[in-house]
Amino acid sequence: xxxxxxxAASLAGAGDSASSAPPPGVLLSRQxxxxxxxxxxxxVTIAIDPAGTRAVSLRxxxxxxxxxxxxxFTAQRLEAHMHLPDLVALVADPTDPAAREAVDAINVKLTxxxxxxxxxxxxxxxxxxxxxxxxxxxxxxDPFAVLDRFHVAISIVTVVGATAFLLALMVIRAEERRETIxxxxxxxxxxxxxxxxxxxxxxxxxxxxxxFGVVTAFAAEGLVNRFFQARYDTALVFLRVxxxxxxxxxxxxxxxxxxxxxxxxxxxxxxxILSLFRR
Amino acid sequence: MTSLWLAWRTTTxxxxxxxxxxxxxxxxxxxxxxxxxxxxxxLDSFADLLRSAGYDVRIIGSEGLPIVxxxxxxxxxxxxxxxxxxxxxxxxxxxxxxxxxxxAGHPPRPITIVGTTQIGGxxxxxxxxxxxxxxxxxxxxxxxxxxxxxxxxxxxxxxxSLRVSVRPEGIRSALPPIVCRVAGVVNFYFAATSxxxxxxxxxxxxxxxxxxxxxxxxxxxxxxxxxxxxxxxRVIQQLRPDLRAYSNEDVLAxxxxxxxxxxxxxxxxxxSLTMTFAFLLVATLLTVSVNQRLGEIxxxxxxxxxxxxxxxxxxxxxxxxxxxxAVLALPLGGLLAxxxxxxxxxxxxxxxxxxxxxxxxxxxxxxxxxxxxxxxAAAGYPVWLAxxxxxxxxxxxxVVG
Numbered sequence: 001x002x003x004x005x006x007x008a009a010s011l012a013g014a015g016d017s018a019s020s021a022p023p024p025g026v027l028l029s030r031q032x033x034x035x036x037x038x039x040x041x042x043x044v045t046i047a048i049d050p051a052g053t054r055a056v057s058l059r060x061x062x063x064x065x066x067x068x069x070x071x072x073f074t075a076q077r078l079e080a081h082m083h084l085p086d087l088v089a090l091v092a093d094p095t096d097p098a099a100r101e102a103v104d105a106i107n108v109k110l111t112x113x114x115x116x117x118x119x120x121x122x123x124x125x126x127x128x129x130x131x132x133x134x135x136x137x138x139x140x141x142d143p144f145a146v147l148d149r150f151h152v153a154i155s156i157v158t159v160v161g162a163t164a165f166l167l168a169l170m171v172i173r174a175e176e177r178r179e180t181i182x183x184x185x186x187x188x189x190x191x192x193x194x195x196x197x198x199x200x201x202x203x204x205x206x207x208x209x210x211x212f213g214v215v216t217a218f219a220a221e222g223l224v225n226r227f228f229q230a231r232y233d234t235a236l237v238f239l240r241v242x243x244x245x246x247x248x249x250x251x252x253x254x255x256x257x258x259x260x261x262x263x264x265x266x267x268x269x270x271x272x273i274l275s276l277f278r279r
Numbered sequence: 280m281t282s283l284w285l286a287w288r289t290t291t292x293x294x295x296x297x298x299x300x301x302x303x304x305x306x307x308x309x310x311x312x313x314x315x316x317x318x319x320x321x322l323d324s325f326a327d328l329l330r331s332a333g334y335d336v337r338i339i340g341s342e343g344l345p346i347v348x349x350x351x352x353x354x355x356x357x358x359x360x361x362x363x364x365x366x367x368x369x370x371x372x373x374x375x376x377x378x379x380x381x382x383a384g385h386p387p388r389p390i391t392i393v394g395t396t397q398i399g400g401x402x403x404x405x406x407x408x409x410x411x412x413x414x415x416x417x418x419x420x421x422x423x424x425x426x427x428x429x430x431x432x433x434x435x436x437x438x439x440s441l442r443v444s445v446r447p448e449g450i451r452s453a454l455p456p457i458v459c460r461v462a463g464v465v466n467f468y469f470a471a472t473s474x475x476x477x478x479x480x481x482x483x484x485x486x487x488x489x490x491x492x493x494x495x496x497x498x499x500x501x502x503x504x505x506x507x508x509x510x511x512x513r514v515i516q517q518l519r520p521d522l523r524a525y526s527n528e529d530v531l532a533x534x535x536x537x538x539x540x541x542x543x544x545x546x547x548x549x550x551s552l553t554m555t556f557a558f559l560l561v562a563t564l565l566t567v568s569v570n571q572r573l574g575e576i577x578x579x580x581x582x583x584x585x586x587x588x589x590x591x592x593x594x595x596x597x598x599x600x601x602x603x604x605a606v607l608a609l610p611l612g613g614l615l616a617x618x619x620x621x622x623x624x625x626x627x628x629x630x631x632x633x634x635x636x637x638x639x640x641x642x643x644x645x646x647x648x649x650x651x652x653x654x655x656a657a658a659g660y661p662v663w664l665a666x667x668x669x670x671x672x673x674x675x676x677x678v679v680g
Contacts, residue, residue: 074537131377146626153619154549157310164303165560171296172567228544
């Protein structure tokens with residue numbers, strides 16, 4: 001059983017240990033070990049304040065990468081994990097016998113996770129001063145669910161802007177080909193064939209654009225992650241382009257391209273042939 | 280005919296494409312405007328929130344934002360020492376505990392109870408009733424201010440009674456409930472939208488806890504204007520080096536560095552993307568439009584219209600499209616910001632008064648400047664194309680051919 005040190009700890013490397021019994025082990029976060037220039041096997045001193053009160057010597061048994069936490073990605077993860085008895089011996093008030101029994105939190109794994117509500121009410125009856133909080137978040141109290149909705153809203157705005165752009169381009173292309181379409185209709189090519197042609201063209205443009213976007217996103221994924229991981233010294237993954245996201249982008253782009261192609265050419269395909277020659 | 284007039288005639292001649300281009304620029308411009316509002320909105324809103332309390336230095340028992348609460352021992356003594364110093368204007372002790380509140384006919388409801396020594400006004404707006412009394416009396420031992428949400432949930436109004444059981448953190452306690460009188464219903468500035476909060480006097484909270492008034496979670500200090508918060512922080516550090524004192528500016532700097540980082544990054548990334556998008560949109564449309572009108576432009580050049588006027592014509596066309604889109608983007612962006620702000624404020628634990636999108640004239644100026652640059656840059660390639668074209672060859676190809 002381990003506990004995270006959440007106290008003002010003064011930490012200094014000490015090359016040797018004079019006592020015969022080996023000091024207890026401690027795990028240091030990669031960031032803390034790098035900052036204090038400590039390696040595995042070193043002996044360090046941890047105290048409860050910068051003045052060195054109740055200092056204890058501990059042997060660095062390992063260096064770990066802290067679990068990435070999106071809510072704390074800007075925080076410097078200067079942390080250490082040690083055995084609970086070692087931590088209690090370090091921080092407990094010697095004049096208070098109950099202090100050795102105190103912990104900040106107890107993690108409980110239920111046999112059936114669906115019993116969480118019943119477990120919380122049972123515990124509230126037996127220990128009224130204890131607060132029970134589920135470790136999993138619901139959709140309502142998850143900040144990332146809110147951020148997700150924010151990103152979706154921005155995506156919708158971007159798609160609306162892009163659609164206007166695509167439509168403007170298709171209108172220009174349709175105007176360019178006014179006389180070509182008129183001649184094709186004069187020589188007997190059916191409206192249906194012409195509509196199919198502009199629809200295929202719109203689809204191809206949209207598919208090309210969507211594929212370019214997906215390839216750019218895949219290429220940028222590594223760069224963006226490496227930049228922000230270096231910037232905040234974290235292993236957190238900031239950007240992940242999944243196949244479902246890529247598929248969703250293409251699935252949105254294709255119908256929009258089709259609609260833009262047909263919509264822009266529709267006035268030319270529907271009108272009288274002579275009007276296309278401005279007669 | 281001026282270049283502007285000619286550009287206007289060209290734009291109105293191709294109404295559909297011009298309208299679509301303006302709509303595209305307006306939508307993208309609205310997003311850009313919102314990202315500019317977001318780039319400092321949360322920080323400005325947080326600064327307003329901090330200043331609304333009327334105190335410019337905060338003293339806490341641990342470094343940074345406390346994960347584990349560290350109470351400030353000897354807080355009353357420290358407050359007395361600080362009040363005696365010429366750099367200090369006012370000192371308020373604050374203690375925060377968890378509790379349950381029970382109204383008549385309602386089950387107990389978990390609340391946050393804040394005890395304060397502040398007299399007359401605090402970080403709240405009174406909606407109904409009155410403020411906390413300056414002194415406690417034997418007949419009114421526990422006056423409380425109740426948040427509007429909690430008052431509605433428990434069906435209480437000024438003059439009603441509430442049974443409050445305080446549950447001190449980290450202590451197994453079975454303190455008996457005390458009956459408190461609702462003095463007023465308020466909107467707390469710092470309370471989260473989903474949080475049920477109650478404020479009372481420090482004496483009342485200490486009595487409910489059964490402790491003396493020597494400990495506080497937070498001490499708020501107002502420095503004297505002539506010396507400023509930096510001098511107040513120095514005084515606090517001299518008196519109690521074991522504590523941490525932060526001026527509002529320190530808190531804002533820390534917030535800007537940590538809590539605000541995500542929104543600063545996304546604002547920068549999306550602003551850059553929207554600018555690129557607007558540039559591509561206008562540059563592509565103008566280039567295609569120029570390619571369509573090569574014969575017309577060559578004819579104008581053949582008639583004696585100089586390169587500078589042709590360049591000016593295209594610049595005006597770009598300015599008309601981008602300008603109209605940018606102007607439309609402001610009200611559109613305002614509406615979009617309202618929606619996005621409402622969406623982001625659903626985040627749990629955010630104070631009710633905190634906003635992500637805050638209107639600033641600086642953002643409008645920046646928006647205008649960025650679009651002016653975009654209009655000029657987007658016209659660059661079409662201008663180069665139009666001014667460099669060989670007149671005779673173009674006329675032969677476009678007109679005779």
